[in-house]
Amino acid sequence: MSPGAPAPKPETDVQRFCSTKEAAMEKISKTRRKLLALSAAGLFGAISGIGPQARARPDTPYPSRAxxxxxxxxxxxxxxxxxxxxxxxxxxxxxxxxxxxxxxxxxxxxxxxxxxxxxxxxxxxxxxxxxxxxxxxxxxxxxxxxxxxxxxxxxxxPPNLIVVANDSPWTSLEALVAAGQANPGSLRTPHAGIGSSVHLGISLFLKTANIQALVVPYKGSPPYVIDLLGGRLDFAYLSAQLALPQIQAGKLRALATVSDHRLADLPAIRTLAEIGYPGGVVLPxxxxxxxxxxxxxxxxxxxxxxxxxxxxxxxxxxxxxxxxxxxxxxxxxxxxxxxxxxxxxxxxxxxxxxxx
Missing domain, CATH: 3.40.190.150 (Bordetella uptake gene, domain 1)
Incomplete structure (x- = not known):
């Protein structure tokens, strides 16, 4: 302040109130402008299909990924x-x-x-x-x-077949059943897991044929094909997909078709029902x-x-x-x-x- 200059008048309560109000209004105005800008951006993104809502919208065609x-x-x-x-x-x-x-x-x-x-x-x-x-x-x-x-x-x-190794002494299902009935517990057969068509089919067949056999569990069908060919199993319910190549190669012999009809590739092989065991038919x-x-x-x-x-x-x-x-x-x-x-x-x- 220069010498002789009059002293400034103190700010009144009214002035202080007006000044504070103007600052508050300016702050509110800035906030409103930001909100309007954000809203406009969101609306544009939704319309143009580039916003986050568009990427996650429920009407995306299925499938849009793996x-x-x-x-x-x-x-x-x-x-x-x-x-x-x-x-x-x-x-x-x-x-x-x-x-x-x-x-x-x-x-x-x-x-x-x-x-x-x-x-x-x-x-x-x-x-x-x-x-x-x-x-x-x-x-x-x-x-x-x-x-x-x-x-x-x-x-x-593929339907299942009842098969034996080609060098097996049994050339018919009747002969296999007779051997099983004459020597309870002597036949060994696999299943591919509790509840599989192989397990259910072999279980019902053994009951209806009145055979007691040693049923060996495996984790799936492919592993027991090796044991069947190696003589460690006597017979098996086996998928036609796995059995037919081995039959055609002269390694396995089919005794019955576990289906409601004969297979076109094995027209001479009778169904279980034809042989007399319809209760053993379980269709996979x-x-x-x-x-x-x-x-x-x-x-x-x-x-x-x-x-x-x-x-x-x-x-x-x-x-x-x-x-x-x-x-x-x-x-x-x-x-x-x-x-x-x-x-x-x-x-x-x-x-x-x-x-x-």
């Missing part, structure tokens, strides 16, 4: 090969990878639980079979129930399943595309090459599962199979 199919069996077995034929075609249809993951163990439970614990978005599917129906009926504390999953569609499955089946919470439009899309795949001549030939039979109506898997539930529930309740 799909995983879990197989609860060893690689190289019938279910594994037939599933891979289907998934290769689905991948081509969708233009996105379909990754097959083998998760064997605990009679299918390990692979099944991997799917059950996945997000219900249709990007993790299960290649299921009889175990999916049977496990909840026989386990003291089931980890899953069939209602946890929705059946989508079935696909090609395979199908894709999704979690029950997966949206219906995704399930419908997959079901429709399974039908397209099985109608493809290339796929049909691939299944014929492994002696697999394509179902007449793949979309009828829900009805098949229901019928299987009723059959095996009665078998378990009536204790027709000792180890169930």
């Amino acid at each position: 799909v995983k199919v879990v197989i609860p069996y060893l690689a190289g077995g019938p279910n594994d090969i037939t599933t891979r034929i289907l998934t290769q075609n689905l991948s081509a249809q969708w233009g996105t990878p379909v990754i097959v993951e083998n998760r064997p163990g605990a009679n299918g439970t390990i692979g099944t639980m991997a799917v059950k614990n996945a997000p219900p978005d249709g990007y993790t599917l299960l290649s299921g079979a009889t175990f999916l129906v049977l496990n909840p009926l026989i386990e003291p504390q089931p980890q899953f129930k069939i209602q946890d999953f929705v059946p989508i569609g079935s696909f090609g499955t 089946w395979s199908g894709l399943f999704a979690l029950a919470e997966v949206p219906g439009d995704i399930v419908d899309r997959i079901r429709r595309d399974i039908g397209k795949a099985l109608a493809d001549p290339t796929v049909a030939q691939q299944y014929r090459n492994i002696y697999a039979e394509i179902p007449a109506d793949p979309a009828a898997l829900p009805q098949l599962v229901s019928a299987e539930q009723q059959r095996w529930q009665k078998v378990v309740q009536d204790r027709l199979i000792d180890d169930l």
Whole structure:
């Protein structure tokens, strides 16, 4: 302050209030401008399809990324090969990878639980079979129930044959049955896991034929082919896919077809029912399943595309090459599962199979 200058007047309460109000209004105005700018950016992003909402919107076409199919069996077995034929075609249809993951163990439970614990978005599917129906009926504390999953569609499955090594003394099923009845416990036969079509079929056949045999469990069918050829097993239920090449090579001999009709490749081999054991006929089946919470439009899309795949001549030939039979109506898997539930529930309740 220069000498002689008058002293400034002190700021009044009114001036202080006006000054504070102006600062507050300016702050509010800046905040409002920021909010309007953010809102405009969000609206533009949603309209133009480049905002985060657009990337995560629920109407994105399925599938928009890789799909995983879990197989609860060893690689190289019938279910594994037939599933891979289907998934290769689905991948081509969708233009996105379909990754097959083998998760064997605990009679299918390990692979099944991997799917059950996945997000219900249709990007993790299960290649299921009889175990999916049977496990909840026989386990003291089931980890899953069939209602946890929705059946989508079935696909090609090779039937089983009853086979012996080519140097076996038995040239007919009647001769094998006679030997088993004459010497209880002398015959050795494998099964591919509790609840598999091989296990269920061999168990019912032995009961209806009144045979006591040593039934040896294996982790899948491929491993016991070696033991059958090596003489460590006497006979086996074996998938036509695995049996026919060995039969054609002169290493195995077929005694019966475990089907409701004779096979075109083995027209002289009678069915179990023709020989007199219809109760031992267990038809294997395979199908894709999704979690029950997966949206219906995704399930419908997959079901429709399974039908397209099985109608493809290339796929049909691939299944014929492994002696697999394509179902007449793949979309009828829900009805098949229901019928299987009723059959095996009665078998378990009536204790027709000792180890169930």
